[in-house]
Amino acid sequence: xxxxxxxxxxxxxxxxxxxxxxxxxxxxxxxxxxxxxxxxxxxxxxxxxxxxxxxxxxxxxxxxxxxxxxxxxxxxxxxxxxxxxxxxxxxxxxxxxxxxxxxxxxxxxxxxxxxxxxxxxxxx
Numbered sequence: 584x585x586x587x588x589x590x591x592x593x594x595x596x597x598x599x600x601x602x603x604x605x606x607x608x609x610x611x612x613x614x615x616x617x618x619x620x621x622x623x624x625x626x627x628x629x630x631x632x633x634x635x636x637x638x639x640x641x642x643x644x645x646x647x648x649x650x651x652x653x654x655x656x657x658x659x660x661x662x663x664x665x666x667x668x669x670x671x672x673x674x675x676x677x678x679x680x681x682x683x684x685x686x687x688x689x690x691x692x693x694x695x696x697x698x699x700x701x702x703x704x705x706x707x
Contacts, residue, residue: 654660
């Protein structure tokens with residue numbers, strides 16, 4: 584009788600262990616799905632907020648005809664950008680700034696070949 588109770592005990596214990604492991608696995612899966620659902624809800628909420636923001640911006644925009652009428656009433660003329668309307672900020676053509684490093688003599692050029700020179704030079 585004793586020999587039949589030991590295998591029976593191991594069989595019942597192993598079955599109980601398998602059921603407990605399945606139960607724990609199921610609960611872990613439920614928790615992971617809960618996290619996934621909450622993450623997707625946050626993403627959906629973010630997308631809805633962005634949609635509302637874009638719809639608000641779209642509704643607040645004015646049509647080109649309304650803008651043209653407002654600018655026309657104030658005598659403001661829009662200009663198409665082309666080469667005539669591009670201005671560059673530069674030094675006046677009359678003044679030419681020459682830095683000291685640009686004033687080189689023959690001796691300096693000869694001695695510069697034998698010395699190390701920095702790669703980046705300042706313009707001043």
